[in-house]
Amino acid sequence: MQLIEIFGIAVALSVDAMVVALCWGAVQPKIKLSHVLKFSLVFGAFQALMPALGWLAGDALYSLINAWDHWVAFGLLFFVAVSMAREAFEKDEPQESECECRAMGSDIAWGKLAMLAVATSLDALAVGFSFAMIGMPIVMPACLIGVVCAVLTALAMAAASVLSEKAARHSKKLSLIGAAVLLMIGLNILFEHGVFG
Numbered sequence: 001m002q003l004i005e006i007f008g009i010a011v012a013l014s015v016d017a018m019v020v021a022l023c024w025g026a027v028q029p030k031i032k033l034s035h036v037l038k039f040s041l042v043f044g045a046f047q048a049l050m051p052a053l054g055w056l057a058g059d060a061l062y063s064l065i066n067a068w069d070h071w072v073a074f075g076l077l078f079f080v081a082v083s084m085a086r087e088a089f090e091k092d093e094p095q096e097s098e099c100e101c102r103a104m105g106s107d108i109a110w111g112k113l114a115m116l117a118v119a120t121s122l123d124a125l126a127v128g129f130s131f132a133m134i135g136m137p138i139v140m141p142a143c144l145i146g147v148v149c150a151v152l153t154a155l156a157m158a159a160a161s162v163l164s165e166k167a168a169r170h171s172k173k174l175s176l177i178g179a180a181v182l183l184m185i186g187l188n189i190l191f192e193h194g195v196f197g
Helices: 003-026 033-089 094-103 110-133 139-160 165-192
Strands: none
Touching (some): 003 110, 003 139, 110 139, 110 165
8 A cells, every 4th residue: 555545544534533623623712722732632642543453453353354355444444435425415513513512612621532532533443454454564554644633633723713613514525535535545455456357
């Protein structure tokens, strides 16, 4: 798998974290540097941890399913892509979303932030599992995924200071793009294993 593909996966996996950061930041009277660091570090750390955990689980099972590992990798990426696409087509509920963001408070607790980070990084668990299925080392991809998520989360919070909560509605387009990227990478894995030729 090429570096550009891993970067594409990292960006796709970061969409949910970016939306949460943008949503929270959009309803705050003032965003401090400590807020940006808190969000980006926690979200980035969990986004790096989850694929590593998924990879460890996949590596333990690899010997049992190595004959069709590429199909497992494709299936997981396909599942994540479909999940992202389905979220993009769900009905908008902007008022509820705004209330949830306000409910987070002006200085979100570490525990609540950790729960949000877990919720937004579950897709990365499946991606890590798929990496194990194709025999790919996890250290570099996990680090890159975590760094990309941290940077994009920080940028989303910076953007939130000048954008309204309505900007979060663009998450649907980003989710569709992310889903397409993951699907193309999954198809490429099948192509590299000779499924199409």
